Amino acid sequence: MGIKIDALKCTGCMACEMACGYHRDDGFALLSSCIVAYRTREKKDYFGVLLKREEDLLIARPEGTEIRRLGETEEEADSGKEQDASAKPMLLREACDLCEEMEIGPMCVKFCPVNAITEE
């Protein structure tokens, strides 16, 4: 079982990020979420979702999903290539555990108002 993200359905509302933060912190916060709405290209209307998994980083872009090994985004940042600012701290966060200990998880799936995030 895993998480599937349709970035074209996503409206960038960040409910997934807050729901994941709740799972991590038992309160409302965004710092520890393993799923993040990337939103730094505000003037270009280019947004999607990042999900940190055990082995890799899933980047759900409007044009399709990309999977990168962990650390790759930091290497690119070092090379000067433009990056999502929100991608950089992902290495420091816990990987997605599908909210395994919660009765109503995965929380990001449950709280997505437009069903852009589903279980597969």
Next chain:
Amino acid sequence: MDYLSADKVLIVDLGTSEVTEDDLSEDLVAEKIGGAAIAKQLCEEHADGNPIVISTGLLTGTLFPATAASFITAVSPVTGKISHCPVTLKVGLEIQYSGFDYIVLKGASETPVFLWVHDGIADVTDAADVWGKDVWDTTESWRKTMGDDLIQTLVIGKAGEDGSDIAQVCCNYWASGDRFGFGKLFGAKKLKGLAFRGMGLLEAADAPEFVELSLDVLEEIKESGLAGTHGIGDLMAAAGHPEAKDWLAPIVHRHSACYNTPYATNTFVFLDADPKQIEETDNPEPGFLVTDMGALLGFHKIGLSAAEACQCLKACARYGIDGAAAAELSLAAGKSTASEIQESLLGLSGKATVAGAGTFSPWCPVQPLFDAAEEAGGDPSAWWERRMAVSYIFGIHPIFAAMCPEITEEDLLEVAGIGTEIEFAPETLDKAIAGLTG
């Protein structure tokens, strides 16, 4: 105040740059609940300083659906009384997490300043380098200077600096719900704006129960008549302007939602790139995020094309001008082309129509939307005023409140009680609303 709160009220004297903090009194929350109701009281307490109060709703930034809104409260240059406008997108959320529940800005600075609010710290900071810059360049400058692209801003442009009657406080780059000339008030105080960033934590008294009730309400919403609707186009159709939806459609790129709001109330249009392009465009400024249906309809009424109307909205946002007022005053002045309108924007003066009682911003259409019409019954104006009062107290996105009867007052009182351990009775809400609207 232990729960759903940063427990801090910030008082800023712009005349002296002195910044002080008070605790947020739990008794005050038990009496007024939150948001604009408490902001109004703070406004009255500090009346000698002609204050602007920035407030968060009691539920702002939580997992309860549509808790996107914070608010600006002040004596409006337009209405001459205490009025309130919403702050949405992700700005309302960031205010909540930057460390203060309420920010009172009183007095006036002699030199341009802005307030930098981050992680429970607030600094009155020199803004000489951005005074004279437009809204877009100012937000860009602050993000670059502070090294964080996620900083959220409330900012004025040239119109506010020059004391225009129709100056608006904008959110990041985009139009806000300010129909009350608060941009003029910012300018008179030499306050270029506020920048927010925070990584705070909001605790709920009984978090699992809070989340469970929030999810129940969300599931009801997902099964309602709103399913499958989105954007400014559907909003205009629901408000009785279906032709405007078709007019806008060819330039629509994507729709986006304010924080945790189940309906995407914003629509990005591409003006200088192919709207069908889904990959990231190379153009750094391909278009404009339409956040104000009333303003768009105003330019539609003049007879502009959708692209021309959105170019006018973009010009308004850069200058920090209320687009709806600009459209109305342009029409009255006989301006009929996009270039004529854009050239005359900074010279526009006069007062535009303010629908409603002047307490809550008519940026939210003054009518029930979608399935809410049935709930509004025979007196939609009275229904709207109460619905706005409720949303401005709890922090619910006002436009979503006007379209979503599934969010009930009973649910809000219950979830507020679960979140705070304070018992909120319906009579408490009635009194808070009476204080707000009276």
